Amino acid sequence: MAGDLRKVAYYPGCALEGSGGPYDRSTKAVVKALGLEMTELDDWNCCGAMEVKNIDPQVQTYLSARNLAIAGDMGFKTVMAPCNGCYHNLKKAEHDLAHNPEAAGVNRRISAKAGHRAYEPGGVETIHALDWIKKAVGEEELARRAKGRLAGLKVANYYGCMYTRPRHIFPEKDKGPGSESTLKPHFMDDILAAAGATNVDFPLKTACCGGAHSLSDSDMSTKLVLNILTTAEACGAEVIATECPTCHTGLEMHQVRAEKVLGRRTSVRILYFTQLLGMALGLSARSVGVQENLSDPGDLLAEKGLG
Amino acid sequence: MPIHEKSLIRPENLVTNDSLVIDGVDVSGHWSTFIRARTITDYNEAMEEEIAALPGGENIHRCWQCGSCTNACTVNAVNPEFNPRYWIYLIRQGLEEELLRDKDIIWQCVSCNKCTYACPRDVVPEGVMKATAHWLELKGHTPKSPSTHFDESFHDSIVRTGKIEEGRILLEFLKKTGQPLRQPWLEALVRGLVKRFPVFYLMRMGWNTVMRPRTRGWRRAGAAIEDYVQERKAGQARALGLDQEA
Numbered sequence: 001m002a003g004d005l006r007k008v009a010y011y012p013g014c015a016l017e018g019s020g021g022p023y024d025r026s027t028k029a030v031v032k033a034l035g036l037e038m039t040e041l042d043d044w045n046c047c048g049a050m051e052v053k054n055i056d057p058q059v060q061t062y063l064s065a066r067n068l069a070i071a072g073d074m075g076f077k078t079v080m081a082p083c084n085g086c087y088h089n090l091k092k093a094e095h096d097l098a099h100n101p102e103a104a105g106v107n108r109r110i111s112a113k114a115g116h117r118a119y120e121p122g123g124v125e126t127i128h129a130l131d132w133i134k135k136a137v138g139e140e141e142l143a144r145r146a147k148g149r150l151a152g153l154k155v156a157n158y159y160g161c162m163y164t165r166p167r168h169i170f171p172e173k174d175k176g177p178g179s180e181s182t183l184k185p186h187f188m189d190d191i192l193a194a195a196g197a198t199n200v201d202f203p204l205k206t207a208c209c210g211g212a213h214s215l216s217d218s219d220m221s222t223k224l225v226l227n228i229l230t231t232a233e234a235c236g237a238e239v240i241a242t243e244c245p246t247c248h249t250g251l252e253m254h255q256v257r258a259e260k261v262l263g264r265r266t267s268v269r270i271l272y273f274t275q276l277l278g279m280a281l282g283l284s285a286r287s288v289g290v291q292e293n294l295s296d297p298g299d300l301l302a303e304k305g306l307g
Numbered sequence: 308m309p310i311h312e313k314s315l316i317r318p319e320n321l322v323t324n325d326s327l328v329i330d331g332v333d334v335s336g337h338w339s340t341f342i343r344a345r346t347i348t349d350y351n352e353a354m355e356e357e358i359a360a361l362p363g364g365e366n367i368h369r370c371w372q373c374g375s376c377t378n379a380c381t382v383n384a385v386n387p388e389f390n391p392r393y394w395i396y397l398i399r400q401g402l403e404e405e406l407l408r409d410k411d412i413i414w415q416c417v418s419c420n421k422c423t424y425a426c427p428r429d430v431v432p433e434g435v436m437k438a439t440a441h442w443l444e445l446k447g448h449t450p451k452s453p454s455t456h457f458d459e460s461f462h463d464s465i466v467r468t469g470k471i472e473e474g475r476i477l478l479e480f481l482k483k484t485g486q487p488l489r490q491p492w493l494e495a496l497v498r499g500l501v502k503r504f505p506v507f508y509l510m511r512m513g514w515n516t517v518m519r520p521r522t523r524g525w526r527r528a529g530a531a532i533e534d535y536v537q538e539r540k541a542g543q544a545r546a547l548g549l550d551q552e553a
Contacts, residue, residue, distance in 0.1 A: 014471035017520055045469035045522045050418055051461035054437050054454075056539055057362050059532050063465070066528065106535065113531035165420035182424075208381040208419035215480060216453035217415055223385050224417070253496060260492040294496055296503060 005136035008127070009076035010038035011067055013086035013245075014046045020083065020245025022289030026274035027082050027129055029288050033281045034137050034145075038080060041070050047089040049246075050212040057096075058106040064093030065107045068126075069119035082129035082274070084244035088162035088169070090126040095169040097121040128163065129274065130187040130243055131180070139194035146280040148196035153304050155276070156202040156237035156268070157188040158228065160247040164206055182206075188243055188273050195280035200235040204228050211246035214253065222261060225254035229266040238300060241273040248272060252294035269297035279306045316342055350401035353548075358398055358442050360546035362539075363434025370395045376422035376432040382415055389415060391422055391432045394439060406439075407448060414440040414452035445547055456483045462536075466529045469522025 016024035031038055044067050048060035068090060071079040081087040096103040098121040111118035127135075133142075164170065164182040173180045180187050185206065189199045207228055210221030228251065232240050242248040251270045258264045271293070278288035285307025290297060301307040313321065322341040327334050334341075358364040370392075377383050377392040389412055397406045416436035423433050443449045451459075460479045464471050481488055522528075544550075 014473070014520065018471075018473040043523045043525075045525065045528070046465050046471050048465065049461065049471070051458040052465060054362070054441075054458045055462045056536055057434075058539075059462075059536060062532065110528070110531045110535055113534070114528035116528075161419040161421075164424075166423040208417050208421070210381075210417045212418045213415070213454060215477065216457045216484075217417075220382065220385060220415060220417065224381065253492075256496050256499070257492040260495055291503060294500060296499065 005078065005132065006035075007037045007039075007076075008132060009071040009074060009079040009124075010040045011044055011071075011079050011081045011086055011090070012040065013044075013081060013083040014049075015083055015085070015245035015249075019249045022292040023082055023245050023248065023272045023274060025287075025289035025292065026272055026278050029283050030133070030274050030278045030281065033278065033283060034133070036132075036136055039074070039076075041067060041079070042074065044070060047086045049085045049089075058103055059110075060089060061093045061096050061103045062107050062110045064089045065097060065119040066111070066114070066116070068093065068124045069111070069117055072119065072123045073117070076124065078125050078127055080127050080129060080132045082243070083246075084128070084160050084162035085246055087126060087128045091169045093119075094121055094124075094126060095171075128187075128243070130163075130191065133277070134187050134191055139190055142191060142194040142277075142280075143196075146195040146277075149280045149282065149306065150192065150195045150197035150276060150304075153197045153276075153306075154200050154236050154238045155192055155197045156200050156232035156235055156240045157185075157192065157205060157273070158202070158207075158232075158240050158242050158247060158251075159185045159188065159205050160211070160242075160244045161206065161208050163243065188241060192241060192273060192276060192280075195277055197276065197280075200232075200237045202232060202235050202237065204231050209247045209250040209254075211244075211250045214246070214250045218254075218257065219261075221250060222254045222257045225251055226258045226262065226264055226266070229255055229258070229268055230264075232268050233266060237268055239269045239271055239276070239297070241271060241276055243273050249294065255295060269300050270295055271297055313340070319343075320345070347402070349404060351403035352401050354401050354403055354406075354442075355399050357547050358435070358438050361438035361441050361445075361543055363431065363436075364438030364442075365434070366428075366430045367395060367398065367435050367438075369428045370399065370430045370432075371428055372396060373427060375425040375427060376430070379421040379425040381417055381419045381421055386412065386415075388412060391416075391436060395430070395432065395435060398435075398439065407443075410443050410449050413443065414449075414454050416440070442547070445543070445549060453480075453484045456480060466533050466536075468520065469525035469529065470520040472520055 012024055045063055048063045053060040081090060097107060108118040164185055167182045173182050193199055208224055209228060210224040214221045248270060255266055275288040275290055285301055320343045322343055323337060324335050355367060359367050372392060374392040377390050380391060382389040394406060413436060418433055420433055423431050426432060444451055457480050460476050464476060
């Protein structure tokens with residue numbers, strides 16, 4: 001991994017300014033508590049999420065290339081994105097610009113018209129908040145600071161689709177011990193285990209929540225989410241830890257919808273991994289934005305002596 | 308005992324005779340079920356190339372029908388009629404009429420990329436599904452899907468401001484697709500939120516009305532993107548033999 005990992009550029013993305021507000025708040029709180037440093041990208045733009053690629057994939061590549069160019073201009077070698085969608089799109093742009101001449105050509109053309117330098121691949125590395133915390137801090141340090149505050153909490157770690165698929169845009173994954181696995185990711189498990197949590201054996205770590213069609217095909221999303229929630233409960237989890245604002249909001253929304261529309265009630269709680277980690281570091285539930293979540297985990301947190 | 312293979316044939320193509328003798332052989336009844344013979348003459352030979360000309364469809368020619376995509380598919384697990392392997396087969400054979408039987412569900416691909424992960428031939432079936440759904444709309448076989456409405460609102464917001472306004476897009480989407488804002492589950496969500504932290508939400512709602520998210524210095528980038536997209540759309544319309552005005 002390139003550059004000084006204690007100082008990275010921060011790309012929050014649109015969701016973290018809106019419905020993913022608690023993810024933004026908790027990420028910032030954890031970063032501060034761990035003594036890491038991040039600087040928000042100047043004048044960043046939306047990565048195109050899951051939607052712009054359906055209009056035109058080359059435009060989606062340009063959107064991420066512009067953000068990578070800004071990171072480079074600000075002197076950063078590493079840009080950190082906590083949102084799986086942003087992370088995926090930045091990684092995909094990096095790959096496409098290096099391997100697809102058409103994508104590189106369109107990027108140069110739109111960049112010229114837009115009046116800024118065209119990003120050349122290889123200058124900036126994108127990492128996820130998970131990679132960053134695991135590599136810049138490490139489990140030993142986390143365990144020392146967390147003092148087992150999450151002990152007794154049973155967690156299902158849910159990574160979603162965009163963190164591991166498709167494999168070819170993540171050249172650093174699947175490289176053996178120490179690297180992340182695209183089939184059975186474990187970085188979140190590692191971090192929360194270090195904080196004292198008990199990770200349950202959860203088979204749907206990379207299942208899809210239907211986030212792309214959360215609103216446009218709600219019935220499908222509700223079925224997919226309900227499957228994730230009931231499986232987590234069957235595995236003994238009290239909490240599902242998330243690392244993506246779309247997954248997180250989708251799980252919360254469709255947990256309510258499953259109850260209202262299908263009459264299927266589930267009680268597993270949903271928290272961002274940064275919220276769990278923040279509380280493990282001794283921060284209050286309020287300072288990691290738990291009250292901004294759509295669902296209310298208050299009773300469970302009280303029972304576990306957290307927050 | 309049921310004949311399992313029967314489930315692969317559509318009921319209207321199965322024929323069972325109560326009393327039929329052919330060349331002195333009695334072929335009456337359940338055990339002598341026939342499949343109606345059919346001759347296909349209306350191949351759409353342009354279909355594969357047209358879909359390959361749309362974003363995402365470029366690699367459809369690489370498919371060798373192993374079925375890894377359908378086997379890995381998230382939506383197939385919920386609805387067995389959702390079958391990317393089969394649709395790619397139909398498209399490559401030019402069997403348009405067969406494809407049109409499933410026209411109303413193809414857009415439901417959730418882009419989880421499990422197919423693309425599993426595909427040994429780099430077909431990018433996820434992209435092919437999007438291209439196919441697009442093709443169906445452009446050719447007038449289906450109206451714009453809710454997903455397309457969503458994509459367009461999203462794209463327009465980025466071209467205009469460089470960012471996404473979630474609330475605005477949600478409202479625009481519900482309006483475009485004719486859905487009421489007052490849905491029991493949405494109301495339950497909002498009630499739960501407001502009960503827990505009313506002042507914060509009121510403040511944020513007020514803040515969001517005044518401070519719309521926007522990327523500074525975005526105007527030229529937005530215009531450059533729009534130019535490019537219009538040019539691409541014109542090229543796609545030509546590839547599909549559509550009237551430019553349509």
